[in-house]
Amino acid sequence: MNNLLFEYMDEAIDIINKSTKIFIASHVNPDGDNIGSSLSLALALKKIDKEVFVLSTDGIPNDFKFLPGSELIQDYNESMGPIDLFIAVDSSDVDRLGKNKDLIKTTNKVINIDHHISNTKFGHINIVNPKASATGELIYYFIKRLNIKIDKDIATNIYTAINTDTGKFSYDNVSSDTHRIAAELLDAGADIKEVNINIYESSSIERTKLFIKTLGGLKTYSNNKIAIAKISQDILTETNTTLDDTEGIVSFIRGIGPVEVSCILKEISEKEVKVSLRSKEYVDVASICGVFNGGGHIRAAGCTINSDLNSAESLIVEEIIKKIR
Ligand code: 5GP
Ligand code: MN
Secondary structure, three states: OOHHHHHHHHHHHHHHHOOOEEEEEOOOOOOHHHHHHHHHHHHHHHHOOOEEEEEOOOOOOHHHOOOOOHHHEEOOOHHHOOOOEEEEEOOOOHHHHHHHHHHHHHOOOEEEEEOOOOOOOOOOEEEEOOOOOOHHHHHHHHHHHOOOOOOHHHHHHHHHHHHHHOOOOOOOOOOHHHHHHHHHHHHOOOOHHHHHHHHHOOOOHHHHHHHHHHHHOOEEEOOOOEEEEEEOHHHHHHHOOOHHHHOOHHHHHHOOOOOOEEEEEEEEEOOEEEEEEEEOOOOOHHHHHHOOOOEEOOOEEEEEEOOOHHHHHHHHHHHHHHHOO
8 A cells, every 4th residue: 555545545534424324336237346345434434424325336245245234235315414524436437327427526535445446436436446356345444444443244355355356365356454454354254155155156046057057158359358248138037137146157157278369248238248258368258348448457357338239249359369479
């Protein structure tokens, strides 16, 4: 952590101390870093008697419902009152806030805590560090800076954020600091058994069938260096699953030996496809997604293409091939 970020954190703490109603929100298609970061921060701020609201953008995926404090996540409604302070976590730009994005216009206090390389620094205070392995790492430092004790529930949430965003501590953005933080979280009581069972060992039979069907349609390009699978609405209906159940497929495909870039294309509607890309060693997938106005990290990124599944496949393959050595 560099000193500048501690300076920004101190400014943010000053604003928190002067605020009563604090709203926390994160990005569409929630993942573990999104939910774990939001909930750990909310639980910490409640300990210093703040009135905290955690806003739902797209509900909460089943995998993360076990997390302590998950019942705090709710839709915004006007009865919550005016927004004193808005804290965006793990969101690289305003659009990523989905249905909550206009709320930030109603306040002049926005704190943006994130680790995406493509972050647009849209907050009044920006605690942004692309070197952090997960937003959860920044939240850990922030809670420590706030002088709030990290209890078991907070620790379990931060651990989930870091564990899920680092592929269980395996990606190249993992540092020795990441492991030191994890060690402290375990000392604070983080329930890693709960985390592992709920996130990695609770797949339903339906979800397993979705994996099998999707992988059955796997296509490869460039000497197996690119591997792509499509998930249509029909497959979801056939297997009685939802888009949340697709989590994990794209990283599984990257795990195939020769694959450098893995890709899944999720049909949202006839003219809208959500793309997820992962890379193994050298391709910057954030820049590929940038071509389609998306973004993310060097090894994990996403975008939306407004076309049918087959056209989206051609468009994305064309961009990926350019980057393959
Ligand atoms: P996923 O493939 O799991 O949806 O997302 C991988 C990474 O890319 C995450 O860090 C996510 O926040 C980011 N990401 C996914 N889709 C988009 C998008 O449409 N725009 C931007 N800016 N980032 C995205
Ligand atoms: Mn993240």
